[in-house]
Amino acid sequence: MENIIEVKDLITEYDGLRILDGITLDIKENEVFIILGGSGCGKTTLLKHIIGLLKPVSGSIKVFDKEVVGIEEEDLDDILMKCGVLFQNGALLNSLSVRDNVAIPLEQHSNLERKLINRIIETKLNLVELANAMYLSTSELSGGMKKRAALARAIALDPQILFCDEPSAGLDPITSKAIDDLLLQLKRQLNMTIVVVTHELASIHRIADRIVFLDQGKALFVGTLEEALNSDIKEIQEFFTVGRFE
Template identity: 50%
Template sequence: METNNNETVIEVKDLVTHYGQRKILDGVDLDVKKGEIRVIMGGSGSGKSTLLWHILGLYQPTEGQIKLLGKDIHRISFNEQLQLKQDIGVSFQSGALFSSMTVGENVALPLREFTELDENTIRIISRMKLEVVNLGGFHKLMPSQLSGGMVKRAALARSIVMDPKLLFFDEPSAGLDPVVASEIDDLILSLRDTMGMSMVVVTHELDSAFKIADKITVLDNGKNLITGTVEEIKKSENKRVMDLLQRRSRHDKLNPKDYLKRLTQENYTLT
């Protein structure tokens, strides 16, 4: 369901970043509207996870501008950054739950750190969020006692406990069986529809992307390859996009002489 809201909540302009001498992102642009689910896809090494970490302010870009909720994340004060981060939720690929805390304690942690709510209120809110992700009654378990899908849902409950305006996912379906992955997709759609959250989802799972996305941005070699609706992406005749959708290898066979020359050249670098 594509949003009709024109308010831009995430704006990335001409983003460039390097790892050492290697350029990872090369002039990336991204605009996400309020209430939109934007999926970012691309092959391994395309820059999709690096883009996510930059949007979250975890990395400093070489060039470019990033605005969240109208604020330039690299031009606001430290206190403004802290305030902004309370409007952001992140669900990491591994879940990133604290192993020494129960599920309930993990979910309640942001409330304890960033609010002055009393313990009874914190307990009720955290249990409500666990109910939202279908983990009601599991608050006393340790992360080690959860299945992979339950860890993902517990992490999602923690990411929404502060009712963020922006929600980010890194490979939410990775490592899950198709049924559990579909349940995670349903949760993402439900959160968008019931809580009005705007979301950015990094994934390589085609079925998931096609199910949840309002728009998809495909990256290739650190550049915007194409942005469009699910149908536009499916109908694209761009070779890189077709390779991604049809799971075709993008690596060309290297002539043996050229391969030996590359290995022995003085300025050997990754390609």
């Protein structure tokens, strides 16, 4: 499999405090790649760098073989059109209904007629089990529903890469599993590459192909789940042991 994302020697700082310290990793086409680590270790920061929302101090990030660091806005938009992002809190536009939120990318970036767009929206909302909430205002949704609506928006255009920032956080185990199953289905049916920031061990076990483990801004480990489970790195052992339910 070819690399679809390549991060090399990525360094970033906030107010002189080093957040990411020389991160190097590759994400391969059609894999589920998990960004793992304790709170405040820089997981979301890494994700935001990859999608060009933050600029690093130094280093290189290539997405679809194009350098993202220092890229022109128009070129970045071309890359982002092929990506979907599920933010930690959904980031739905509160003034719009669920339907209108999911319609944004379809209406703005395709030449599809309204009838077909509606059908796609219905399918996507059905996939995230939000069919009955289509015409609700987003302010009427619960936290879990917001996240699922945001996922429907993120996959509206069948992106080649789907970034998910804590997709299971705040969801009940059944919905969480349903989301994981959907991610796997998207990977299988649409050859999607999925990059997930998560803490949820159950979810990691269900979906992970490969993992990067971040600690204090450094990538302590990059490899498969099995390799991670057998790793002798103390921090990783602790992470998987403490979170395990005996």
